[in-house]
Amino acid sequence: MVAAIRRCGSALLALLLGTSVLIADAASADDTPAKALFGAKSLPAQMAPSSYGFYAKGCLAGGVAIPTDGPTWQAMRLSRNRRWGHPQMIALIEQFSHDAAEKVGWPGLLLGDISQPRGGPMLSGHASHQIGLDADIWLTPMPQRTLTGREREDISATSMLQKNKFLTVDPSIWTPSHARLIMLAASYPQVERVFVNPAIKKKLCDTWNGDRSALGKVRPIYGHDYHFHVRIKCPEGSSTCKDQAAVPAGDGCDKSLAWWFTDEPWAKPKKKPGEKPVKPRLTTMADLPKACTLVLNGPAPASEQDVTFGMAYRAASPAPAEQGIEQVIGNAASDLPPSDVPVPLPRPTLQ
Template sequence: MKFDARAALRRCGSTVLALIMGVSLVSAEAAANDAPPAKELFGAKDLPMQAAPASFGFYSKGCLAGGVAIPTDGPTWQAMRLSRNRRWGHPAMIALIERFSHDAVEKIGWPGLLLGDISQPRGGPMLSGHASHQIGLDADIWLTPMPQRTLSYQERETISATSMLDKSKFLTVDPSIWTPSHARLIMMAASYPQVERVFVNPAIKKKLCDTWRGDRAALGKVRPIYGHDYHFHIRIKCPPGSKGCKDQAVVPAGDGCDRSLAWWFTDEPWAKPKQKPGAKPPKPKFAKLADLPKACALVLNGPAPASEQEATYGTAYRAPAAIPAAATSIEAVIEAAGEAPLANIPVPSPRPGLQ
């Protein structure tokens, strides 16, 4: 049999190429695994990206460009937990909070809002506490009324919100704490057309279903979820023109006082996930920058304003008249990628801690 040197070289070359490609793939995978969690990258940013306001991705998987901060204090609100630096949001969200706080005082006599977490300066995954709040369109409002004095920094860090639940009973609102004003406050939040959902504890939803005698048109937007007995969570729709923002599915028709609510009062939502005997608990997986919409890499590394005051809503803040060059690059990324990066963004499963 005659030895074919050329064929042997071709086979050898193919083998070497396959080995090189294999090593490259392994190296790329290792590099991806070694990348820091996205929450560490976004949590380290003190200021927003200076750009035209834009939300990218989904509420639980995305980022925010052109975010603005709500002032620490306003005539009808005070921001809490200032050390977290989470009073940033899309201008549409911040404007709604200010309007809501004013309406609550003027129309239903609520003393003023205590504001919980909104978003980080550039959105993205948070170091602790939330699965959502990533695109500047979510905000937590305490169910504790604002006191008629300005709280100190230390008080804002240490004062606890008041739970509305009777801890001695299963999913029951405490009648000594809950008031009709709490109901009016939540229903007012749900009444704004730009609000997509208001998340509350299942016991609070049931209380509203049983006792609300006003217009029930917005009651369907009040959705039960784990936790949320100390505060409620406002989520607004993607602002008009937000190409890279993905809305949540439309709320089902009706007031939500149906089987979907009754499910929360069964054992199923509270059962621990089944695990094989002797199996090790799965290691927590944290989203990496590469897991977020492509625009988020540009948001993370984009330019910042000169100061926090420059990006604080209603003070020195002025919405950009034109999109800066960095933001234009973001738009180019969206145009090039189309909707593909956003199509498979999962909605968090209904387990404790996910919002």
């Protein structure tokens, strides 16, 4: 009897100690920038695949990595460890690369950033890419050889814009294949938006003679003259992920595009006399959906090979979220920003 009581007491103490550790960890993370915490994770959370939150305010459970090399793609900037995504995003990239080769004659995709292993804010470069549903594709075609690790770090993507000429596509670089590649990306039903430079959007508006039904998905934004940004919708049936507002009707070749060719988007913010600069507030764990704490602290797989998939992998339907996480987040929508939050940020960031 005494032994049994001692065992129960030891178990209770262990539980209390474990709970204290979790509370201490949470407290210590309160003021730590979330980007530092997520950026330190080299492997994903071994949970059912789920995107939590919004594209610019969330995290990713059950992420998978696209192989560094495939028959129709090569991943770039491997040192960043950002070739992770929701299985549906990775499956789309692989399918897109295959279709681009077959239907466009594109030599192969050079892949930029997708997401960190557990999503979340990044140490540099992006406001979005936090829930594993965004991917950057270079506008530079893949060479017909395997790039070295050093080349993947040092090679720069090619801008499609003319030097010293405002928002003008360079006709010596831009080709009809670039147009077909971007429009192919926009044609997939699961793709919500494709972000490009305003000059590229205008070029498509002026020259695209094919089916224009998906042209409205191609959205102008700062930067994005070296690459285009593919965003897919939240997985069907997901209650933990918030889609962006629907794309307006039409092809987008209207006043909303013309605005980018005025002075207003490029004007420096006006400061009041004597106004002190506001120090940017860094995102902490408290700003993210509650489930992201569990994702951050979740178990990792034994190795990257356990969560890397090739062309044989297809995410036909999203897996259910972990029950424990569902219980923690409750009503997920209460943790999310309004759907009209502009993403990417309305000012250029490093890409």
